[in-house]
Amino acid sequence: MQQEVECESGGGPVGGVGRLLCLVLICIASQPAAAALLAGRDGPRDRPSKAAFEDPFLPPGYLDFDAANYHVFSLSIRGTRVVVAIHRSLDGVTQIGGRPTPTREEFAGHMFKVFEVYSQIFSSFPLDRVVIKVQALADPQRFLGASRMGFVLSAADVDLAGGTGPPHWYTIPMYREAPAHELFHIWNGGVIQLDPTGRTDSPGPFFEESWFVEGLTGYYDPRSRQAAGYPEDYARGMQVARDNYFRRVGTEFDLPFAGLAARASTGCCPPPASDFQSMFVWKGALVGYLLDWMLLETGKTLDDLMRYMYEQLGLQNRRFRTRDVIQALRQVSGRDFQDFFDRYVVGNERLPVEGLEFLEHHPSSTRASIATDGSRYRAGQGLTVSLAAGNPGGARGGGAHLGAQPADGRTTLYFTGRGFVPTMTPLARAFPLASGAVLGPVPVFSFALPASIPAGAYTFLLTLTDPGNPGAIVASASVPITFQP
Ligand SMILES: [Zn+2]
Numbered sequence: 001m002q003q004e005v006e007c008e009s010g011g012g013p014v015g016g017v018g019r020l021l022c023l024v025l026i027c028i029a030s031q032p033a034a035a036a037l038l039a040g041r042d043g044p045r046d047r048p049s050k051a052a053f054e055d056p057f058l059p060p061g062y063l064d065f066d067a068a069n070y071h072v073f074s075l076s077i078r079g080t081r082v083v084v085a086i087h088r089s090l091d092g093v094t095q096i097g098g099r100p101t102p103t104r105e106e107f108a109g110h111m112f113k114v115f116e117v118y119s120q121i122f123s124s125f126p127l128d129r130v131v132i133k134v135q136a137l138a139d140p141q142r143f144l145g146a147s148r149m150g151f152v153l154s155a156a157d158v159d160l161a162g163g164t165g166p167p168h169w170y171t172i173p174m175y176r177e178a179p180a181h182e183l184f185h186i187w188n189g190g191v192i193q194l195d196p197t198g199r200t201d202s203p204g205p206f207f208e209e210s211w212f213v214e215g216l217t218g219y220y221d222p223r224s225r226q227a228a229g230y231p232e233d234y235a236r237g238m239q240v241a242r243d244n245y246f247r248r249v250g251t252e253f254d255l256p257f258a259g260l261a262a263r264a265s266t267g268c269c270p271p272p273a274s275d276f277q278s279m280f281v282w283k284g285a286l287v288g289y290l291l292d293w294m295l296l297e298t299g300k301t302l303d304d305l306m307r308y309m310y311e312q313l314g315l316q317n318r319r320f321r322t323r324d325v326i327q328a329l330r331q332v333s334g335r336d337f338q339d340f341f342d343r344y345v346v347g348n349e350r351l352p353v354e355g356l357e358f359l360e361h362h363p364s365s366t367r368a369s370i371a372t373d374g375s376r377y378r379a380g381q382g383l384t385v386s387l388a389a390g391n392p393g394g395a396r397g398g399g400a401h402l403g404a405q406p407a408d409g410r411t412t413l414y415f416t417g418r419g420f421v422p423t424m425t426p427l428a429r430a431f432p433l434a435s436g437a438v439l440g441p442v443p444v445f446s447f448a449l450p451a452s453i454p455a456g457a458y459t460f461l462l463t464l465t466d467p468g469n470p471g472a473i474v475a476s477a478s479v480p481i482t483f484q485p
Contacts, residue, residue, distance in 0.1 A: 062141070063131040063150050070133075073108035080125045082115045083150075084108040087136040090170070096137070099171035107134070107175050113228035114180045118220070121303045122187050122310050130186060132179065134170055146185035153179065176230055177237070181221040188220075189213045192309050195319035206264040206277065209322055211257045211345060214277075215284010216306070219292075222285075238289065238358035241282040249350065253279045256348040286351050287344055289358070291329075294340065296476045297461055298333035299367070308332050322346065368475035370462040371441060376482045379451040387462060388441035389475060391433040398431040398464035398474050402445060407457040419450050424463075431464065433474070455485040 065072070070085040086104050093101055102110075111132050119125055131150035135141060143154045153169045169178045194209035201208065222237025248254060253276065255263070260276050260283075267273030292302040308328045313320050320328075322345065329337040343349040368389040377383055385402065401424055402415040413420035415427065431439060458481050464474040 058144060058147055058149070059141075062144065062152065063133060065131075065133055071104055073104070073112075075112045077112065077115050078119045078124060080115075080119070080127060081129045082112055083129060083131045084111050084134075085131065086134040087139070089136040089138070090134065093137075096168045096171050099168075099174075101171055102175050107170065107179075110176055110228060111179060111183065114183050114224045117224045117227045118184055118187060121220075122307055125187070126191060126315060132183070137168070146182040146190060148186050148190035150186070151179075151182045173230075173233075176225055176228075176233060177221065180224050180228075181217055184217045184220045184224065185213075187310060187314070188217050188306070191314035192306075193314065193319050195321050197319070201258055202261040202265050204265055206261040206280070208256075208258040208261055208346070209320065209325075210261060210264070210280050211284035211287060212309075212320070212325060214280045215286075216288045216302070218281040218285035219288030219302075220306075235358050238285065238356075241285040242353055242356065242358070244278070244282040245286055245351065246354065248279060248282075254348065255279075257283070257345060259348075283351070286353050289353065289356075290340075290344070290351065291337075293476070294335070294337070295329075295333055297459075297463075297478045298335050299369075299477065300333045304332045305329060368462060368464050368477040369441070370460065370477045370479050372460065372479055372481055375480070376484055377449050378484050379449050379453065382446060382448055383481075384443050385445040385460065385462070385479075386441040387431075387439070387444045389431065389433060389439045389464060391439070391474075395432070395434050396474065397466065398433045399426045399466065400431060400444065401426055401461075401463040401465065403461040403463065404453070405459045405461055406454075407459075412461065415445065415447070420453065426465075433464075449483065453483050455483045457482050 065085040065087075069088055071088060071091075073084040073086075075082050084107065086107065090101070090104075095101060115130070127148060129149075133150065133152045135152055135154055139154060141152065141154055143152055145151065169175055192213075194207055194213060196204050196207060199207060218237075218241060222234045225233035225237070252271070253260070255276075257280070260279055264273050264276035264280060288302060291305070295301050295305065305325075305328055308331060309320065309325070312318070312328070312331075313324065318324075322341065326337055326341055329335065344351060368387065370388075371386045373384045373386075387400065389398065391398075403412040403424070404415065404420060405412045411422070412424075413422060414425045416425045427445070433439065460479050460481055461476060462478070463476040466474060
């Protein structure tokens with residue numbers, strides 16, 4: 001089960017909202033009694049029935065509604081009927097607690113768009129029906145989390161934040177955010193589930209792996225909103241995560257995920273457990289961003305990881321631990337992420353996201369590749385790097401950065417034209433990436449290898465960013481080379 005409420009956080013004016021909103025998420029790992037029903041399922045041809053898939057943790061009738069009291073919108077998306085039911089007592093309600101409400105059509109249309117975005121990422125959803133119910137403001141039934149079968153938006157949710165939050169999810173712009181988050185949970189948390197069996201590291205329901213369930217959901221919900229027609233939502237959501245994370249660096253919240261899990265689960269003492277739970281989402285969303293960035297260097301994206309976890313674990317009724325995610329990353333990308341996990345997921349090193357603006361999520365369809373004119377070099381030899389990029393999306397600029405990462409994977413040096421420096425540095429040349437264009441391969445860098453580079457195995461990393469915004473990765477690629485003594 002997940003419980004989720006909204007809160008206000010400090011921040012400058014954003015759009016017409018006047019202040020930043022943040023999500024405080026209180027999520028409780030759902031229990032998987034019904035997960036066994038997923039075993040052996042492999043896609044739309046063999047779906048369990050709704051009745052076979054009732055979540056035993058939802059009260060009977062929790063997702064039920066009747067057409068006499070609800071407006072019902074539904075759309076079949078990739079074989080799943082997405083049903084949005086909005087209570088008729090909201091007819092004529094134009095604001096709740098001083099905030100404007102969306103129209104029914106806006107709300108339902110947004111849910112359909114977001115479901116479509118997610119179903120493209122995962123390729124499928126195992127149930128034939130999902131329900132999103134907006135109940136009457138006077139209904140005392142609470143939000144009980146997103147299950148595989150759907151979720152309910154209730155008026156009581158804001159009580160969880162001590163009454164400090166916006167009045168309801170069914171207001172502008174909150175209707176775009178929290179429901180998009182919960183909709184991702186029907187896959188991540190609903191089908192892909194962490195393994196709490198035999199744990200002694202936390203009393204539960206939060207465990208180290210909650211970074212995957214909560215954090216990656218916190219990363220995908222702003223991404224989905226960008227894809228669903230609200231481009232500013234990605235930057236806003238990620239900047240909130242970044243700001244909240246750095247505000248807590250050096251405080252009692254500055255813990256590895258396992259440490260956060262213990263405090264998020266017990267609520268032993270002030271500050272409240274919910275504050276540690278929030279940190280899961282903010283920190284985990286930033287870890288998701290970093291993983292996505294690293295996967296791009298292998299020609300993959302976080303979408304490939306999510307699909308792998310869904311198909312190879314979730315749909316197979318296999319629950320995951322942290323080691324399974326590392327294994328999945330290796331399967332997907334061919335790269336070993338153990339060091340990354342040791343530092344940022346199991347360990348608590350500072351996440352290298354300070355200063356990033358996250359202006360736009362990279363379209364994962366833009367691909368780049370690089371090649372060199374050899375694989376083994378000696379100091380003083382000339383080395384030429386060639387770039388190829390395909391941009392099926394809209395026209396854009398691409399600022400190019402070239403990094404060299406030694407085999408230990410811990411540091412990256414960036415080429416400046418005169419040598420290598422430790423900070424990401426744009427090369428002078430910027431590439432116009434026209435819509436639908438395929439660029440290259442063209443030689444883009446030729447230089448004599450400086451004698452200052454130690455011998456060893458390196459990975460050359462080419463990153464295309466939006467010019468002036470290193471936080472917005474358009475595409476990246478890598479190639480191995482060896483410097484000989
Ligand atoms: Zn959540």
